[in-house]
Amino acid sequence: MDFRGTHIISVQQFQRPDVERIFDVADSMEPFAQRRQVSKALDGAILGNMFFEPSTRTRVSFGCAFNMLGGHVRETAEIGASSITKGESLYDTARVISGYSDVIVMRHPRAGSVAEFAEASRAPVINGGDGVNEHPSQALLDLYTIRKELESRQRGIDGMHIGMVGDLKHGRTVHSLSRLLKLYRDINFNLISPKQLRMPPGIVAELRAAGHKVSQTEDMAKGLHDNDTVYLTRIQEERFASRLEADVYRGRFRLNQAIYTRHCQPNTVIMHPLPRDTRAEANELDEDLNQHPNLAIFRQTDNGVLVRMALFALVLDVVEKAPQHVQQAGWYTGRRFE
């Protein structure tokens, strides 16, 4: 696909070579993300970072990715701080903000809202998460991480076994990741969730139609035992009618050191899009795994910057310029990427 000026709304836009292209560009962004070099490829460009739902990683890493390419970030971080609370439509907001920005990242609680916004926008729009629907940049960084983790174990994505755990009904990250994995061959999906929070049947049907194997279970032990990667998720309490309703499921699907050692293959990669709910009653991914070498959650967050830099570089067409307009980082950068 031609990325230049394109809205990135859904992983369904991609074919496998497009994903490989994004990953190659992401690899080339390492000197900037690791603070060895500063690129000025986007000097003067403006990102409209519009987040109408809570966010830490996605908002900040999109912003930092843009800064690391030399661009400026304008942020609207709450719906209450925008004219949407005065009754302004997404259409009008899109027309206005796209006059001020070269590219927009948007997160919004309603499924389909970012596509609607993009239709009215005069600048390319990247979906930072639209309700329960999709979260394409997260799926890309997850798959980029899976690829790196499996490569270091002499394995590839084709033929992999992945366990997805938790709220698979409302979790947009697992929806997008599953659909992205559809582009690969012979994936074995072990879906572990309460019956009420299963992966949407439409997505399961799509995976099966593409030739992948999908099993669904409520039994953690059964679902965990044969995976290259386990991907845990948070109960998406904001998508339930009340907190009480979400509480029913909290803490039922947790992974800790003892469960991992007992039920998982010894080299299973542990992933989570974050935030993990570390309250005692949930504790879905226990902090007693923090030092575990297979815990990839902070490698995921670091990789998020690379993948988001790649998306900006492709959409704004500066892939070749990025390494040309550089200077060395002139400040103490520590040893945090060694």
Ligand code: NCD
């Ligand atoms: C996820 C999201 O917002 O969908 N977070 C993220 O972007 N990394 C997952 C979640 O909130 O549980």
